[in-house]
Amino acid sequence: GENVEQHPSTLSVQEGDSAVIKCTYSDSASNYFPWYKQELGKGPQLIIDIRSNVGEKKDQRIAVTLNKTAKHFSLHITETQPEDSAVYFCAASIRSGFQKLVFGTGTRLLVSP
């Protein structure tokens, strides 16, 4: 079955710096890759996603890149702010019609003022 590895497990940056979180997946049939942000006491919230027919997607300060050949995808956050501090999860799924997501282990991002 699908396996998703995520690195780093923790990431500390200064406000204004960029942050990059990387994930690799094992199943070449996976074709949908969402990223979730989980703040303290809340459930995971979708922040950006990418499908396998796209190499890069950007939404304001966040972007995701996908390398299908290498089977890895990354989340890039530019101009980080303290409110970006949270746990970020990558996930992968085969979108045959249902969102059976396989998640990475999460990255705790801390943005210091």
Added chain:
Amino acid sequence: EAGVTQFPSHSVIEKGQTVTLRCDPISGHDNLYWYRRVMGKEIKFLLHFVKESKQDESGMPNNRFLAERTGGTYSTLKVQPAELEDSGVYFCASSQGPGNTEAFFGQGTRLTVV
């Protein structure tokens, strides 16, 4: 519009006891998913309902776990009898369409088995 709600938010029970978690999906969402995060590891899929039918329960760890969604509205996840390794955060999510739409997560239920 109310989001996905779960309760209780926290539950502490003794090994061998029974616990029932509840999830109320967003109104009109046919798809309901249960996930679990154990000991800071990855969030793992447990099962998926389409309306009241179990579409995929391949992630259910064993027969101590029973999920129901009577009437296709709210869902319950019962653990009986609970074991120490069942401790973790249980998330529920729901989505509207046949799958190609965003799944919205609830805040989770933190279960501690002592």
